[in-house]
Amino acid sequence: MTDVLLCVGNSMMGDDGAGPLLAEKCRAAPRGNWQLIDGGSAPENDIGAIRALRPDRLLIVDATDMGLNPGDIRLIDPNDIADMFMMTTHNMPLNYLVEQLQDAVGEVLFLGIQPDIVGFYYPMTEAVKRSVEDVYQRLADWQGSGGFVALGGEA
Known part of the structure; x- marks a missing residue:
């Protein structure tokens, strides 16, 4: 089974650096069997590399304005991303x-x-x-949703 962790964000933009911080932690001490890709602020540049890996699971981690309390973590249905108005600092949605x-x-x-x-x-x-530390700790034994609640679900 191939799992890919795609960390997204800009480390020079405060909390938008959540993804890059997670990537840094994983490079220093990997957890689980995730293949790490640090997508930075242009994750679309990694489409070819991800396609070549043909992962069974792709976990994308990014700072996302969901109207919640700072640090709250939620799983977002990838099919809902286009319909949501989400803050992004990335080149492409x-x-x-x-x-x-x-x-x-x-x-x-x-x-x-x-x-x-x-x-x-x-x-x-x-x-x-x-929150980044929480995600990092869960990577080693990740199953299903990693224990995180879906956006709109009960906390």
Whole structure:
């Protein structure tokens, strides 16, 4: 089974650096059998590499404005991304990425971490750092949804 972890975000933009921080942690001490791809702020550049891997599971982690408390984590149905108005600092909407990968990936999971402050040269907030650590710890024994609640589900 091939699992790919795609971390998305910009480390120079405060809480938008959640994905890159997770990638950094995984490079330093991998957890589970995830193949790591640090997509940065242009994850669409990694479509070819992900398609070549043909993963059974693709987990995308990104700071996502869902109108929740800072640091809250939710699974978002990839099919709903296009219909949601979500804050993004990326070159292309993530629904484009998901559409380009659906025929090459068994399962796509999109995990959003609610940011507090997104702005150039702002530090990452403690709430988001704690959430990144929570995701990182769960990677080793990830099953199903990783134990995270779906957006709109009960907390």
